Amino acid sequence: MLQLYTHYRSVSAHRVRIALNYKGVSYKSMFTDLGNAAADRLTYLNLNPQGLVPALVVDESLVIAQSAAIMEYLEERYPERPLLPGDIEMRARIRSFSQIAVADTHPLNNLRVLRYLRDKMDVPWEKRRAWFEHWLHTGFVAMESILANNEDTGTYCFGDKPTLADVCLVPQVYLADKYDVDLSDYPTLRRIYRTCLTLAAFQAAAPETQPDQRSKDDA
Template sequence: MTTLYGYYRSSAVYRVRIALNLKGLAYDQAPVNLVKGEQRSEANLARNPQGLVPVLESDEGTPLSQSMAICEYLDERYPEPPLLPADAEGRARVRALAQLVACEIHPLNNLRVLKYLVRELEVDEDAKLAWYRHWIIEGFDALETLLKRELGTGDFCHGDTPTLADICLVPQVFNAERFECNLSAFPTLRRIVDNCNALEPFQKAAPSEQPDAG
């Protein structure tokens, strides 16, 4: 059994929990409390010098980092059910949708970035919230357009089974709701996320269901 080092509310860890659950893999959870700064502990820095979570132990015991890389690792090691379609163009589409979230929205709203805004740039609470919502709304605008117009979209972001794109989308929508973003302009996202959250692997990955949930 593998160990996942993470934090219940980290959306990058949430992605890996969904992937592990979709694959039906059992795993231990080792909490790293981000609010208490445990990601900067010696033990966590040894696992990941970036001081970030998640870290997942590989089958050989190597600490793997970066959530999308971990999901692709799981998909290569445990091919069923697949997290990517079979054709190269479909795979490019799914990866691009996932990266729209993971490279364009999420990095800007990371805890360390919000801390920098407050501590170094002396941004007040309202401006911090506006920043948070701005990047979500800008990214979701593009994502809604893509998902609405492209034929590849089905019950899920790509076709009728969950993929890496859904794995990234669901935690981002969770964050958006936590920070009270208005999501009424994104009916396609809403529909897909509802379809995901009707499935047990997504339900069991939710922050509120984790042993370290506060």
């Protein structure tokens, strides 16, 4: 069985959990602590030298790091219930939209960047918060503009079934929502986000439904 190294708060792992669930692929969750425990970290670095989550262990010869690479692999290996549907132009549009979250928004706000600002650059909390919000809004403004002006926008980002675009949008909006970022300027993103959250694949991937989150609640 596939093993997914994950953490409930990880935006990148959240994407991969949605993709796995949407495709109906069984996997075992391997919980990490985002680098807080040194012993675990050394073991994990042997698996994924970058030390980030997620990582998907396919078998002893293949460990895939990077959520975009994992989701492309899942799409090719499990083409049923496609996340990249349509013709070559449509797939390019979906990939392009998805990368706004994966490549240009999330990397500026991930834990190691925010910790670096705090620990090495002495950036106070208010300024770190301003940084966090700035890069979220920069991504959301572009995403909203694309969807609000696109005739392919339907129930979901591109048409009437979820695609990779929705898989990448939802964890980003979830994060913003959790930190009370004002999303009032993004009605299309909010509508699609709410629709996605009615689907079992998205619900089962949500941070609050993950066993590592629940064990924290129990503690």
